[in-house]
Structure formats: C-alpha cells, structure tokens
Amino acid sequence: MLRLATYNVEWFNALFDDDVKLLADDAPSARYGVTRRDQLLALRQVFRALDADGVMVIEAPDTGPKRSATAALQRFAAWAGLRQTACVTGFVSETEQEIAFLYDPDRLTVRHDPLGQKIGHQGMTDRPRFDSILRYDLDQDGVAEPIRFSKPPLELAVTVGPHHLRLIGVHAKSKSAHGVSNPDSFRRLSIANRRKQLAECLWLRQRVDMHLEEGESLIVLGDLNDGPGLDDYEKLFGHSGVEVVLGADAPPERRLYDPHAAMALSNKLGLSPTTARFWLGPEKRYFGALLDFIMVSHDLLSRAPKWRIWHPTDDPAILADHPLAQAILTASDHFPVTIDLPLD
Secondary structure, eight states: OEEEEEEEOTTGGGGBOTTOOBOOSSSBOSSTTOBHHHHHHHHHHHHHHHOOSEEEEEEEOOOSSSOOHHHHHHHHHHHHTOSOOEEEEOSOOSSSOEEEEEEOTTTOEEEEOOOSBOOOTTOBSSOBOTTSOEEEOSSSSSOOEEEOOSSOOEEEEEEETTEEEEEEEEEOOOOOOTTOOSHHHHHHHHHHHHHHHHHHHHHHHHHHHHHHHTTOOEEEEEEOSOOTTSSTTHHHHSSOHHHHHHTTTSOGGGOOBOHHHHHHHHTGGGOOOOSEEEEETTTTEEEEEOOEEEEEOHHHHTTOOEEEEOOTTTSHHHHHOHHHHHHHHHHOSBOOEEEEEOOO
16 A cells, blocks of 8 residues: 655745754744744654655745755654655745655655756747746737746656656645735736646646656646635636646546545535635634645556545544644644555
C-alpha cells in the first residue's frame, strides 16, 4: 500500500531562519494567535499521524540566495523524527512559497523530471515547460497574453518497487481580490485573477494529456485555489479550473478522478467536502472551502484507492482524537488530504 498526501502548510517559511534553523520559540508565527513553537509542535504531530510515504508540501519554505526549501524540510523531518527524510524541489517560485515533496527514501525513488519545451520570451501556445511562458488569450480579444506560473508545478518521476508513477504537485494562483473595496474594481480584478487561474489549469491539463497519451500512471495533487461552484465567476467561463484539470469534457478513460471533486460537482443534497478553513472578518465566523485535491488517472482508479480529508471535525476518528484535531487546527488553515493506493 502506498500512501501519498498533499498538505498546504500556512507560512511554513516563517518557522525557519536564513540558516534553516527551526524557530521553536514563543514569538508569534505568521498564523494568527499561534506561536512558532506551537505551530512546529502541531506540524510534528500531524506529519507523524499522516505517516505517508510521500507528502507534497504546498507553501513549503522559500528557496533563494540564503534559504533552501530542501534543507529546511530535511531539518524539520530530523527534528520531528519523521521517516520522510528526503526532499526534492523543482523550479523556484517567485514567492516565498515553494512546492516540495518530502518522502521516505526507503520506500520511494524520486527525481525532478520536468517535461515540455523551454521557450524564450515569445512563449508558445501548447505544452511549454512550467518555468516558461504559455501564450493564451485571457480576455478573448484575439491577442494571446503571456502566462507565467508564479509557483511552477513540481513534476516528479516516482518509482515504488516495480511501479512507475508520474506526480505533479500544483499550487494554482488565487482568484480572490483581497483588499479591494470598490465593487467595480473588485469585479474586474476578480475576473482577471479567475482568467489567470483558469489559464494555469489549462496549461496543467495540457501536461496531463501528454502523460495520458503515453499511457502513464498519473497523480496530480495540491492546492488549486478553486473548486466546483466556489464562486459566481465560474458561470462566466463555463467550467471551474478543477473541471479543466480533471478533463470534464474528455472521454472517460482520459479523465482524472477525485471523489471529493466528484461529490461537489454532483452537488447531491447540497453536500460538499472541505479541505480548508478561513476566518471571515465581517461575518465573524469561519467558512470552509474545497481547495486541495488528489486526482488520479483511470488505471490507478481501477486499483480502488481510498481518499481521506484529515478534517478535525468532519472525520469522526479525528474528532475523537482531541490532541490530533487541535494540532490540525493549529498547524495550518488547510487540512491534509491522503490517498492509500494498493500497488500489489
């Protein structure tokens, strides 16, 4: 059995200094009302509970002239006593949030293996490499604009015994117009962000098609900052970004599958799972959103994998384990998602 996880750790970067030393002290973390020590202790408990063979860490620590996401996560794994002692990252993000894969080297062989053509400033319209430029007509004015990932997806070739998998870790651009109070400006910016997010998902789907055309076993996992029915702008474009990546209009054998996305899309009884919890100031309450996914290709779906959202209140087993439930709430504003994949 192979267990993989995706976990968006809110401001993981703020828990390390430039020498990748863990800041396990009583100073405030970047999470409201949480100390750096408490966040680190909570993360240790959550990672141990997950016990995954590999974790796609979204919002991993920064990589730059003075910092290294790989070194930081390996330092965290040693401090936390995790079996996931190896880490791989890909193209560096323009932000302080990387995508990294923390894994157990006794279980997995992993390498960064980006596909697509590296293109200069002119870009291309079909399947460029993720650190390059996609040309796409965002505003439908007949002119293709250059699209660039602020957080290039992490493409991995993974070997588990005799099995070969392709993994793509993703953190798509948010489509929220934070801090804009003017209604017209808010709508314009929201639509522009929505188009950008959708273009990223179209680019990602191009890569999905490349793997499926080769008959490869594929898993796409991470935070798409999007979900079916998440906002009114979905109606403007016909599909959510999640539907684009899944391949909603593709033949069944060319679609990816995630049960939580399927539940939200079917909207049976109005039920929808949630993988994140955010504070809504004006309403003085939390609201949930389905943002984190683990999508698998048709051949892997036939192996009857099991998905789990590690939700601190919706999962009865976690709710009954109060220390773990509290740790999940303390560690991040997102909840981990796992898949148990039979490979034998």
